[in-house]
Amino acid sequence: MAQSNGVKNQTSAQELPPVSDIQDPVASEAQGELVADVQDIDGILNSLKTLLSSVEKLQKIRQEVGDVKPLIGxxxxxxxxxxxxxxxxxxxxxxxxxxxxxxxxxxxxxxxAQPARNLLDQVLKGSQAN
Structure with missing residues (x-):
C-alpha cells in the first residue's frame, strides 16, 4: 500500500476554472484558422478593389495623355x-x-492581388462540382 507523506493533495472548487472557460485546443486552433481565413479573404477582396481602382485611374490618365500623343510626336x-x-x-x-x-x-x-487568382480557382472548382 502506498504511503502518504502527510501533504493533502486536494483542490477546492474555487481553484478550478469553470468548464466554460476551458478551451478545447483543437477547437481553438480551428477557430483561429477560420478567423485567419476570413482575414485572408477580406485582404484578397480589398486588394482586388485596389487593383480595380488603379486600373480605372490608369485608363483615365492613359486616355488624357493619349490625346496629346500626336502633339508630342x-x-x-x-x-x-x-x-x-x-x-x-x-x-x-x-x-x-x-x-x-x-x-x-x-x-x-x-x-x-495575385492571391485572388488561387481563391477564384478554388471557388470556381467548388461551384462546378455542385
Whole structure:
C-alpha cells in the first residue's frame, strides 16, 4: 500500500476554472484558422478593389495623355506649336508623370492581388462540382 507523506493533495472548487472557460485546443486552433481565413479573404477582396481602382485611374490618365500623343510626336519631330496646341502639349507632358505613377501603382496592386487568382480557382472548382 502506498504511503502518504502527510501533504493533502486536494483542490477546492474555487481553484478550478469553470468548464466554460476551458478551451478545447483543437477547437481553438480551428477557430483561429477560420478567423485567419476570413482575414485572408477580406485582404484578397480589398486588394482586388485596389487593383480595380488603379486600373480605372490608369485608363483615365492613359486616355488624357493619349490625346496629346500626336502633339508630342510633332514636338519631337521639331515642329513648333502655339496657342491651344501648346497648352494641350503642356498638359500632356505633365500628365506623363501622373501616368508613370499610376502605372507603378497599378503594377504594385497587380502583384498584391495575385492571391485572388488561387481563391477564384478554388471557388470556381467548388461551384462546378455542385
Amino acid at each position: 510633332r514636338m519631337l519631330d521639331g515642329e513648333l506649336m502655339a496657342g491651344e496646341e501648346l497648352e494641350q502639349l503642356k498638359t500632356g507632358v505633365s500628365g506623363l508623370s501622373r501616368l508613370i505613377r499610376a502605372y507603378s501603382d497599378h503594377q504594385a496592386a497587380l502583384a498584391k
